[in-house]
Amino acid sequence: MAERLAIYRRLIGAQVRGQASYRASFILDLVGQLVAPAIDVLAILAVFRVARTLGGFTAPEVLVMFGITATAFALADTTVGNIEKIREYVRRGLLDAVLVRPLSVLGQLLALDFTTRRATRILLGAAIFVAACARAGVDWTPARIAVAVLAPLWGAVFFGSVFIGAATVAFFWIDSGEFANGFTYGGRDFTSYPINVYSGVFRRLFAYSLGFAFVAYYPALTLLGRPDPLGLPGWIAWVSPLVSLAAALFAALAWRFGVRHYRSTGS
16 A cells, blocks of 8 residues: 555646656646636625625625635645546547556546645635635634635535546546536536525525535534524534535445446457
């Protein structure tokens, strides 16, 4: 195990050194990664230019949800987001070379395409989260401190599971990029707002059946000391870690199923 970890560290180290070798490009990439989250924040603020509340929540309260989502998604995107490239590996037959090596297929794919420039999004998401909590007047207790620290982490586990689970579709459907993006980036956008602004089948499917409500909405309600407008009890926020673990288990099973049923370009 220690030898394998050392190999992964070397692979990731090589990626980091290679990306940092062109310093100007590397710095521009780091700065460029801040643009998309900043635009998303401006979009939320633009909504509140014409409305005092959104689903009964003020701008700082919505930004608490956005901050949790932004931090969690950035953590997942930095660590496992490059699994999206598996479509190219399958299409070009490069996955065959990965399979014959005595290392985890998933571990190799994540290490070979590790990208450091996305890390700046983690810092921006965390900064937005902290500032929003301060503006929303969160009354800090030990339980709320625990939620504030852990919510982005279990949210990252959830989003990472979505990345891996959605990428598994590429084993059977190579042109599945837009399908996968609907759950990864679409899920990020969905969790950035209060789920009570959605309605009908859409909310039941994404919020509860797929579990996206437990990424930011219910942890944010706990931090804000707000009852759920949809009527669920306050303890429901503590189900979030279990939802993330269930998502991780599903992603692991789906990944193993996909690898076992992968058919090489030469088969």
